[in-house]
Amino acid sequence: MGETLSTGMSQFVIFIQENPVFCILAFVTILSALYVVTLRNIFHCALFLILALFGVAGIYVMLNAEFLAAVQVLIYVGAISVLIIFAIMLTSRLATKQISQTNEQAAVAIFVCAGFLMATLGSMAYSVWRVSRNTLPENNVLALGKSLMTDFALPFEVVSAVLLAAMIGAIVLAGREES
Amino acid sequence: MMMAYLALAAILFSIGMFGVLTRRNAVGILMSLELMFNAVNINLVTFNKFVAPEVLTGQIFAVFVVVVAAAEAVVGLAIVLLLYRNWQGIDIDKINIMKW
Numbered sequence: 325m326g327e328t329l330s331t332g333m334s335q336f337v338i339f340i341q342e343n344p345v346f347c348i349l350a351f352v353t354i355l356s357a358l359y360v361v362t363l364r365n366i367f368h369c370a371l372f373l374i375l376a377l378f379g380v381a382g383i384y385v386m387l388n389a390e391f392l393a394a395v396q397v398l399i400y401v402g403a404i405s406v407l408i409i410f411a412i413m414l415t416s417r418l419a420t421k422q423i424s425q426t427n428e429q430a431a432v433a434i435f436v437c438a439g440f441l442m443a444t445l446g447s448m449a450y451s452v453w454r455v456s457r458n459t460l461p462e463n464n465v466l467a468l469g470k471s472l473m474t475d476f477a478l479p480f481e482v483v484s485a486v487l488l489a490a491m492i493g494a495i496v497l498a499g500r501e502e503s
Numbered sequence: 504m505m506m507a508y509l510a511l512a513a514i515l516f517s518i519g520m521f522g523v524l525t526r527r528n529a530v531g532i533l534m535s536l537e538l539m540f541n542a543v544n545i546n547l548v549t550f551n552k553f554v555a556p557e558v559l560t561g562q563i564f565a566v567f568v569v570v571v572a573a574a575e576a577v578v579g580l581a582i583v584l585l586l587y588r589n590w591q592g593i594d595i596d597k598i599n600i601m602k603w
Contacts (some may be wrong), residue, residue: 335557339507350511357515357538361522373534378516387508389548389562392569399569404537404576411530411580426525433524441517443598448509453504453554455505460556468559468566476563483570486507490574496582 346386353379356420374405391465508549516542529583529593533576542570 340347352375360371377400384393461467472480515538522535544565551561587593 329514342504343507346507350507353511354514354518357518360538361518361525361531361535366528369531369534373537377541377543380545383508383511383545384548387545387552389552389565390567392544392548392562395566396570399573400537400541404573406515407576407580408530408534411583415582415593427527430525433521436524437517437521440520441513444513444517445510448513455553456556458556460552461559462557464562464597468562471559472563472566479567483567486574487570490577490593494577497578497581498584500585 326395346383349382349386351378353383367409370405370409370412373408374401377405388460388464391468423494505549505553508545510562512542512549513544515539515545519524522596527594527596529586529595529598530580530597533583537576537580542566 347392356376356379357371360369362374363369363372381393381396381401384390473493504573519535519538519542522538523532524533541593547565547568551559553560578580586598590598
């Protein structure tokens with residue numbers, strides 16, 4: 325038992341030495357994600373969310389998804405985070421108070437989430453993936469744009485209609501005058 | 504290497520799930536939801552790179568997930584603002600008019 329633990333630890337150390345960039349990105353992402361869900365000041369949570377999203381953008385770069393990394397920085401870091409910070413400032417009465425931000429089910433939630441994580445990791449360890457020998461096309465962004473305009477043209481148009489509907493819905497909801 | 508990405512996504516998803524289950528603040532719940540979306544996107548891109556690199560379907564799906572997440576954030580935050588205006592607070596535990 326102790327021997328398998330030590331070999332596991334040495335494998336882990338070798339993995340860290342071989343993939344230092346991935347380990348740093350994963351560490352930053354997971355740590356700031358933990359801060360997002362546990363900190364009391366909701367404004368600090370939003371700032372750590374930005375850090376976590378940057379970490380995920382780095383992970384996309386490591387996975388050869390450059391376009392997605394750019395989209396992540398532009399949309400998540402640039403737009404959604406600003407939107408969330410605006411919402412926090414507009415509803416600041418709850419944010420600044422040092423009241424408990426979590427409900428009384430935290431212990432049960434930890435249990436449920438840890439169980440979910442264990443089940444996922446366990447099933448992952450025992451599954452066999454059909455890992456392909458091929459690699460992604462060299463010019464990734466070009467191929468992505470081509471298939472968005474040909475094979476996925478209909479979903480592309482539908483998603484723009486979804487965005488328009490969301491925009492109109494937000495204006496109607498938030499811009500309503502007090503009667 | 505693929506396992507490491509999948510494990511990272513699983514950990515991120517669990518953290519987001521914990522946030523959704525425990526947060527009282529509606530904006531906090533939305534932020535945890537964004538974490539979960541990101542975990543799902545990491546999974547999609549990982550499978551695209553390691554299992555099916557001939558087509559870029561995973562990355563395209565991830566782009567659509569990002570767009571729908573943006574729409575969700577916009578509508579969700581508008582609802583949060585409306586709740587704040589009508590209830591003077593966004594404590595999810597107190598907002599139960601849709602509960603019968």
